[in-house]
Amino acid sequence: MILIKQGRLINPKTKRDEVVDIVIKEDKIYKIGNFEQTDEYEYIIDARGLVISPGLIDVHVHFRDPGFTYKEDILTGANSAQKGGFTTVVCMANTNPIVDNEETLNYIKEKSKLADINVLQAAAITKGFNGKELVDMKKLKEAGVLGFTDDGLPIMNSKLIMDAMVIAKELDVVLSFHEEDPNLVENPGINEGEVSKKLGIEGAISVAEDVMVARDCMLALKTGAKINIQHISSKVAIDMVRLAKSLGANIYAEASPHHFSLTEKDVLKFGTNAKMNPPLRTEEDRNKIIEALKDDTIEIIATDHAPHSQDEKDREFVNAPSGIIGLETSLALGITNLVKKGHISIMKLLEKMTIKPAELYNLDSGNIQEGSLADLVIFNMDEEWVVKDFASKATNSPFIGETLHGKVKYTICNGKVVYKDEN
Template sequence: MILIKSGHVIDPLSRTDEKLDILIDGENVIRIDKNICENGNMKVIDASGCIVAPGLIDIHSHFRDPGFTYKEDILTGSKAAANGGYTTVICMANTKPVVDNIDTLKYILDKAGKAKVEILQLASITKGMKGTELTDMNKLKEAGASGFSDDGKPIMNSKIVFDSMKMAKELNVPLSFHEEDPSLIKENGINMGQVAKSLNLTGSPHEAENVLAARDAVLAISTGAKVNIQHISSSLSVEIIRWAKKMGANITGEATPHHFSMTEKAILEKGPNAKMNPPLRTERDRKLIIEGLRDNTLEIIATDHAPHSKEEKNNNILSKAPSGIIGLETALALSITNLVKQGYLTYMEVIEKLTVNPAKLYNLDRGYIRENHRADIVIFNPNEDYVVKNFASKSCNSPFIGERLSGRIKETICRGEIVYECRN
């Protein structure tokens, strides 16, 4: 048994927001109450001064397994997730081979059974992520795919997108879309703007995201499919999603911690570690992404955890370094530091975007704390600062190294077991 004592429980589904104890037996929470008595058979966690929340759920991670396991694999990715307070992670399909077939899907799901946290897997929307032919979505769902995405690549064929939405509607699964029109991009990973000019680069304009976000918003309205627009970077894309919601679309938008924490100027200081697709943009974009989070236009905070090796990221030519940063181990603290501590969102609102909202998108019975339900829990001290430096991930490509953040994770519990415990 595990007894969590004297923690401030915040649960967005029940709207619980008070000091309570939580008793765990086996995989489940069996009692939530004030002043639960201790006995010798319990491991007692003193959560005084801490927030106790549902385990975090990330709907957008890359564990690089199979094919690129020198960057990350399912087991190291799950350790990074546990260290970051995540108990469920949904991985993208851009592995090698691509997850467009049952054999690759089965390999991942079998290996996921050995992970510290729950790992779910998306299959690709199109075969080989080439954007020209749909996968057998029905068979892939039956084999365990939680949804579908060609993340990493946009789908340029509108009919393919339209047909995929109609099929997803029938199957009641979400589709997640990476919105960047490559015909508009000279160099990816850096915003077309003053910073790019200073580096003698052209970069990626916000129009590359906006045009595809607009197309997919219109198709979402037409089909009624459950559609997620990934890693929003442009203020106009926020407005497009806001409009689509008003028009009745079943559409969600996700924001990453790096897009609401940094701007294109980070490239000048952090170099390739601040390069990602879509890129960091302007202060105006950053602020309007935060506004989208405030008014629930953007309902989900997702990490887009994208590991790369030091050798790859330390390329002296910025345009040749790969895009992407790791994010699982800093997402909660960045949300606390840049959203809660700045007065934009409450703890309840941030936790909702990290737990129950992601669970709803993927039809998961997760993201809340309740008696007789699986014990997936994170305990963190919102007022304890730390400096970002060490990672459980195989990779360390983070622009936040050396930054002081608020919100130190103390324990992560998944399926009733402690999978991370702060030793410092």
């Protein structure tokens, strides 16, 4: 058994916030209360001054396995996640081959059994990401898929999207959408604006996101399907989501830490390590994201962890791939840029990183109570640390060298300590 002594338990599902002891037996939370240290415990964690939270859940990661394992693989991705305090992640389908069939899904499921955390999988909405023909959603759900997304590519066929939503509603699964109309994007990864003009690059105008979000919000309203607007970045798109929710649509939205932490001006400082889809936008957009996190228009924080090799990121800006890694900095960026600056409470931050992601995918996790699975993260909210030495294979992060608040000390998944901070 494991005894965690005198930690500040913050459980967003029940709004519990108090100093307690927690006993873990096998893979479950056995008891919560006050207990003496005895020889019956194999492991005792002194959590005085630390926060105990449900294990973090990330609904948007790219582990590049199969097909691109020089960037990341399921096991290194899992190591990166557990160092960041995550006990559950949902991988996107843009692997090679694409996850639109049971064979590829089964490969991922088998390899994921070797990971120390829960590595779950979303499948493609359309076969081969071609945007023309739906996958067999019922069959793939029965095989273990949690939801569907063509993340990385928008789906332009509105009738196809509506058909997918009707099926998703029947199956009670979520559809997640990457919202950028490619016809309105000259060069992806950089906002069309002040900085792109300075660099002489035609970029991605924000209306490319707005029109797609508006369409999918209205289709969700019509069908009643549950959808997720991925990595929202535009102030107008946020207003679209807010309007659709007020009309009764079952819509979730996620924000990535880089979109509430950085702006297009950071491209000048970090170069290709600040290139991502959708791009970093203006300070006004960033502030609108923060406001939407405060009023719960945006319920979820998700990293869009997107590893690339150094050689790939060292290319000329327009030729470099979009995306940054984010699992090891996500919690600290939330604490540093949202909690410490007074935008949201630590309770609300953890809600957006635990119970709300669990709710999106109908997961029985994100909660701490007697009898629940022992998936926990223990962290020091006030400890400062410098970003370096990633567990990921990749290092494509604009936050290297930054001093952040909030250090993960332990990650516990299924009752086992899978990460311990040795520094």
